[in-house]
Amino acid sequence: MGQWTDLDTPHGPVAAWRAEPTGPSRGALVLLQEIFGVNEHIRSVADRFGQAGYTTLAPDLFAPVQPHIELGYGSEDAARGGELRNAVGFDRAVEIAGAAAHRLQDEGLRTGVVGYCWGGSLAFLCNTRLGLPAVSYYGARTVPFLGEPTRAPIVFHFGERDASIPPEAIDAHRAALPNAPIYLYNAGHGFNCELRPDYHADSADVAWRRTLDFFADALK
Template identity: 65%
Template structure:
């Protein structure tokens, strides 16, 4: 079952898409959006986690500045997403993640975080600042924060062709986060998990990263 719920945060109410597993849960995952909002793609990712046995919750990180935003992938919409991302900022985004994790924790669920693009960088901060097990997909804005020590298990997925995260930046992740598991996918560009966008989706990489992500949460949310 999937539905919108209202999440209470320090910055006012935030909508969140919640998906429930059919049977007993294996834990909970907070799913963090790209710069396009909790759109149909992010909702489908949330539902995929539920189909694997996790309670999954995707908070609308833009709601503190502009509620109800769902964007497509054109240039104008991407620019609007960048503007909204900048207006929200990392501090407010992490506050929203904390509210989502607190809600799930109050239900007795061990909780991790997975994020994509901007959400990948927010998810990294959910690890260093909130102590949550984290999987980060192609978070291009994490480099300024890499000196923050990890406080929980951590995994990164990068595309080898992603110009927003060049090899030097990936190496910085290895150097500054030595305990993290880091995977680089040959043939994959930025947003290789976005299966609704043929210009970015890379099926082989997405499939392998997804299985590694499921294994990570199965191990760390027991």
């Protein structure tokens, strides 16, 4: 079970949920949230990565605008999350993620990044701008950044029935990143989150195994 810790960042102190590994350490991960904050779901994902052997930090990316906010998955909360995402912006969020990565690297841990939804697009930027091995789950805002060259291994998970990521967006990923694995699932957006309507257990399980296999190789 993880706990909150304080993280120094270029944008002031930020709370981050930290999960410690159980058993032998396999490295470390920065876990990047959806637009709903570091809520119960994101904390549970961090804890699960800890159980898989990874020291995991999930920083509160909304902290520069509204710290300690946790949103649900209804339409009003989604609208508020979108406002907070836009107010924080990509650059500040990547800088906060970078501070989390530096904390873990300073502890001598090989570090990667995994992100979901908004965090999925941020994970791509953490790869191109910070050189971190990355796993991106259904990042719907990555296409405008595909011109940025990757600097480390990366994989993508997308739902075939995700209205926010149409086939032409997936094709754009394939064209820009011909060597990156791009996995498609018979699922919609947010299929990894058991609290969302599009949760799809079989797809989530397969993506989880692929994610662990990726980091086992990329952080060895």
